Amino acid sequence: xxxxxxxxxxxxxxxxKSVLGALxxxxxxQAAGRALTRQRSDVIVPNQTGVYGLKSMxxxxxxxxxxxxxxxxxxITWPKVGNTKRRVKVPAAPGNRWVGLVLLFSVSTGExxxxxxxxxVQRMRVGGTSGLGVKYLAREDSKVLGVxxxxxxxxxxxxxxxxxxxxxxxxxxxxxxxxxxxxxxxxAPQVSAPVIAADSAEAVVSQADVVLCATNSLQPVFDGTLVxxxxxxxxxxxxxxxxxxxxxxxxxxxxxxxxSPKHLVMEEAEAPGEDRGWDDSHxxxxxxxxxxxxxxxxxxxxxxxxxxxVTCFDxxxxxGIQFAAVGxxxxxxxKEKGAGHELPTEWFTQKVHP
Amino acid sequence: xxxxxxxxxxxxxxxxKSVLGALxxxxxxQAAGRALTRQRSDVIVPNQTGVYGLKSMxxxxxxxxxxxxxxxxxxITWPKVGNTKRRVKVPAAPGNRWVGLVLLFSVSTGExxxxxxxxxVQRMRVGGTSGLGVKYLAREDSKVLGVxxxxxxxxxxxxxxxxxxxxxxxxxxxxxxxxxxxxxxxxAPQVSAPVIAADSAEAVVSQADVVLCATNSLQPVFDGTLVxxxxxxxxxxxxxxxxxxxxxxxxxxxxxxxxSPKHLVMEEAEAPGEDRGWDDSHxxxxxxxxxxxxxxxxxxxxxxxxxxxVTCFDxxxxxGIQFAAVGxxxxxxxKEKGAGHELPTEWFTQKVHP
Numbered sequence: 004x005x006x007x008x009x010x011x012x013x014x015x016x017x018x019x020k021s022v023l024g025a026l027x028x029x030x031x032x033q034a035a036g037r038a039l040t041r042q043r044s045d046v047i048v049p050n051q052t053g054v055y056g057l058k059s060m061x062x063x064x065x066x067x068x069x070x071x072x073x074x075x076x077x078x079i080t081w082p083k084v085g086n087t088k089r090r091v092k093v094p095a096a097p098g099n100r101w102v103g104l105v106l107l108f109s110v111s112t113g114e115x116x117x118x119x120x121x122x123x124v125q126r127m128r129v130g131g132t133s134g135l136g137v138k139y140l141a142r143e144d145s146k147v148l149g150v151x152x153x154x155x156x157x158x159x160x161x162x163x164x165x166x167x168x169x170x171x172x173x174x175x176x177x178x179x180x181x182x183x184x185x186x187x188x189x190x191a192p193q194v195s196a197p198v199i200a201a202d203s204a205e206a207v208v209s210q211a212d213v214v215l216c217a218t219n220s221l222q223p224v225f226d227g228t229l230v231x232x233x234x235x236x237x238x239x240x241x242x243x244x245x246x247x248x249x250x251x252x253x254x255x256x257x258x259x260x261x262x263s264p265k266h267l268v269m270e271e272a273e274a275p276g277e278d279r280g281w282d283d284s285h286x287x288x289x290x291x292x293x294x295x296x297x298x299x300x301x302x303x304x305x306x307x308x309x310x311x312x313v314t315c316f317d318x319x320x321x322x323g324i325q326f327a328a329v330g331x332x333x334x335x336x337x338k339e340k341g342a343g344h345e346l347p348t349e350w351f352t353q354k355v356h357p
Numbered sequence: 358x359x360x361x362x363x364x365x366x367x368x369x370x371x372x373x374k375s376v377l378g379a380l381x382x383x384x385x386x387q388a389a390g391r392a393l394t395r396q397r398s399d400v401i402v403p404n405q406t407g408v409y410g411l412k413s414m415x416x417x418x419x420x421x422x423x424x425x426x427x428x429x430x431x432x433i434t435w436p437k438v439g440n441t442k443r444r445v446k447v448p449a450a451p452g453n454r455w456v457g458l459v460l461l462f463s464v465s466t467g468e469x470x471x472x473x474x475x476x477x478v479q480r481m482r483v484g485g486t487s488g489l490g491v492k493y494l495a496r497e498d499s500k501v502l503g504v505x506x507x508x509x510x511x512x513x514x515x516x517x518x519x520x521x522x523x524x525x526x527x528x529x530x531x532x533x534x535x536x537x538x539x540x541x542x543x544x545a546p547q548v549s550a551p552v553i554a555a556d557s558a559e560a561v562v563s564q565a566d567v568v569l570c571a572t573n574s575l576q577p578v579f580d581g582t583l584v585x586x587x588x589x590x591x592x593x594x595x596x597x598x599x600x601x602x603x604x605x606x607x608x609x610x611x612x613x614x615x616x617s618p619k620h621l622v623m624e625e626a627e628a629p630g631e632d633r634g635w636d637d638s639h640x641x642x643x644x645x646x647x648x649x650x651x652x653x654x655x656x657x658x659x660x661x662x663x664x665x666x667v668t669c670f671d672x673x674x675x676x677g678i679q680f681a682a683v684g685x686x687x688x689x690x691x692k693e694k695g696a697g698h699e700l701p702t703e704w705f706t707q708k709v710h711p
Contacts, residue, residue, distance in 0.1 A: 010707050039621045041398045046417045046424065048393060048464065055417065055464040057424040063400045063411050065623075070400065070411040074426055075711055076462040076469065096468035096706045103711030104460070104469065108430040110402060110409040114450035115430065115458065118472075122709035155710050267393045269419075350361050350698070352450045355476035356509050357429055357457030 004345035006334065008119040012343055016336045017123070019162040022131040022329055023138075027300060029064060029328035030135065034301030038064040040324040043264035049272040052093070053080035058264070062323025067331035068110045071323055073121055076102040107330045115351040117334050117343075121326070124333065128325040129318060130159025132258060132296065133215060133237050136316025138167035139299050139306040140256065141213045141235035146171045148196070149211025151204050151225060152218035153177035153186035156239060158193075160215045165194040174211060176201040177218075205229060216243035221281055227251065235307075236315040242281040244315070249285040252315040254307065257293045259322055293317075358699035360688065362473040366697055370690045371477070373516040376485040376683050377492075381654060383418060383682035384489065388655030392418045394678040397618035403626040406447070407434035412618070416677025421685035422464045425677055427475055430456040461684045469705040471688050471697075475680070478687065482679040483672060484513025486612060486650065487569060487591050490670025492521035493653050493660040494610065495567045495589035500525045502550070503565025505558050505579060506572035507531035507540035510593060512547075514569045519548040528565060530555040531572075559583055570597035575635055581605065589661075590669040596635040598669070603639040606669040608661065611647045613676055647671075 032038040041061040048055050056077040063070040078095040081088040094101045103121035108114065137145075148170040150157055154177075161173055173196050177183040183200050191198045201207045204225035208214055215237040216224050227248030230236065236252065238244050249255075283290065294304040296316070307314050337343050386392040395415040402409050410431040417424040432449040435442040448455045457475035462468065491499075502524040504511055508531075515527055527550050531537040537554050545552045555561045558579035562568055569591040570578050581602025584590065590606065592598050603609075637644065648658040650670070661668050691697050 007704050009704070010709055036624060039400050039402060039623055041400055041413070041619070041621060044395045044415065046393045046395055046415055048417045048419050050419060050464045055419075055424065055467065057415055057417050057426070057462060059395070059413060059415055059426055061398065061400055061411055061413055063402050063409065065402050065404065065409075070409065070430060072411070072413055072426070072428055074460065076424060076467040078465075078467045092710065095466040097466070097702050098706070100703065100706035100708060101711050102462065102467040102469060102706050104705055106428065106458070108411060108456065110404050111432075112449040112451070113409065113430040113432045113456040115456060118705065120705065120707035120711075122707045122711045125711055126709075265395070267395060269393055270390060344704070348451050349454065350363070351458055351472065351474065352452070352454035352456050353364050353474035353476045354454060355364055356446065357455050357474075357476045357479055
């Protein structure tokens with residue numbers, strides 16, 4: 004049978020602890036050369052309302068007996084917000100829905116094991132990966148978790164960090180007060196530490212032992228001169244941290260080397276006047292030789308060496324193997340609990356030689 | 358609704374004429390820069406019985422309002438046959454089935470339109486593409502179609518060629534007599550010209566105006582000194598033709614430039630002593646500057662210029678856009694005829710931002 008699992012079913016059965024466990028095994032396998040991932044590719048063409056992007060990435064991890072393909076089928080527009088055009092993924096599918104899929108296949112038999120929307124696993128694997136950065140780099144005695152951002156990625160960062168350290172409180176800042184209040188309300192029941200709204204990014208950084216940035220910003224989100232010795236910093240894009248922050252970092256680890264997606268863009272589909280890139284030199288960091296999470300988790304490079312070090316994990320870009328690892332764990336739990344909707348495997352297999 | 362279509366349902370509704378029509382539009386779109394394809398990637402890892410390969414390619418064609426992802430999930434072994442090891446794709450999925458899937462998405466809305474096994478469309482798009490080579494390069498008055506091969510690709514080559522020329526007879530050779538006889542029996546009712554078994558490849562080449570090779574051979578399948586002026590040659594791998602054949606060719610067109618798949622191979626998964634490559638120089642052909650089918654179909658390069666020319670179409674490798682074009686046509690017909698199995702689109706979409 005091939006399992007179809009809704010986002011709601013996934014949320015009910017897959018917790019962050021399981022995700023962290025699966026990812027930890029994954030990075031050991033990757034370090035040993037036993038996990039292979041195919042760089043993301045984006046095919047971008049014009050459509051009636053803006054552009055359409057078909058994105059895919061693959062990853063195979065024999066230890067989980069799973070190969071994964073993750074596909075995003077995105078309708079993108081650039082509505083004008085104030086004086087700037089903002090990039091918006093439009094939920095243009097029937098019922099105002101977004102389209103992202105993960106397909107899991109068996110390494111042993113080739114059979115399609117599961118097909119499910121990607122949004123929840125996407126979030127959990129990003130958060131879980133940042134969480135491993137905290138686990139291997141932050142001080143054991145970290146007391147205050149600081150989070151900047153209140154969007155779709157920030158929540159799983161909180162869950163993951165609280166799984167690997169016993170924080171006494173979680174302090175969050177986000178520039179739009181309404182979003183911040185909503186986020187604090189949502190997160191409070193999900194972790195044992197109190198979750199508190201801060202008035203500024205500076206207030207977060209000045210009291211936190213661990214500062215995790217999870218924003219859409221293409222600009223630094225706090226003043227890096229505020230970084231104190233012993234702190235751990237995390238970002239999902241290195242533009243969230245400024246040059247001063249990076250100057251303070253004693254130990255930098257990144258998710259993956261050479262992970263920039265391969266873009267195929269049809270001529271008329273160029274983004275309208277939007278600068279998607281940023282200067283990531285940050286005073287001369289050699290990203291192509293930075294230690295990776297796989298090296299850190301496997302012990303090939305050391306973690307934190309003293310309570311004074313400033314450490315940083317740049318969760319720089321996703322890999323297909325993350326979907327293989329987290330997907331395999333999700334599938335394992337779903338089978339145990341009888342979750343999801345089973346479809347006949349014959350619908351997705353064939354008697355003719357492909 | 359998202360449509361699931363079995364191979365049997367596809368075979369019932371999609372004929373070669375429709376495939377040729379869709380592909381002809383496709384290559385005009387491609388020539389105009391309005392079709393984008395992502396190079397195939399193969400991720401190869403060891404498994405218990407040999408190796409596992411997860412292969413994918415993407416293609417988007419706005420004119421069809423379709424983006425396609427084609428995935429193959431292959432279990433491969435190398436059983437020893439005589440003194441050589443032979444590469445075999447094992448139908449290891451439940452019910453002894455192979456696994457290949459095509460997913461179609463809407464360029465307008467992003468929604469998943471269809472999911473179906475790839476084996477039939479795979480065959481039709483290869484045959485149809487070779488058929489366009491015949492249409493634009495073979496003599497209008499071609500009388501005899503010669504086919505070398507009786508395997509899974511040869512049949513659609515016959516169907517496609519017979520759709521674009523009025524052949525008086527079809528002559529086929531394949532080294533295993535049993536396969537040849539079976540193939541002739543199967544093809545005879547599908548085309549109006551009589552289908553006749555030949556005793557040798559030479560017998561085919563000596564009487565045919567159009568010679569199409571569709572084999573698994575990594576060696577030349579006939580003696581190229583037999584090529585006569587005015588003939589059209591077709592192959593699905595250029596190793597099927599020898600250097601003498603290529604020397605006789607006045608006008609060469611290939612399917613696609615720079616189409617070699619990107620391989621990611623885990624160390625222990627190397628093919629056991631199998632040489633998959635071949636010397637494709639054929640006396641110095643510059644494949645990277647050969648005219649393409651898109652240029653031919655769009656008129657950017659000329660087709661046959663005289664009845665004496667020897668023409669050749671090398672259908673060198675598949676592209677994701679072929680699955681977008683043929684898939685879109687299949688979907689259009691399926692909707693008209695109410696074929697297939699409709700699944701709720703909500704199963705494959707989401708309310709959360711991916």
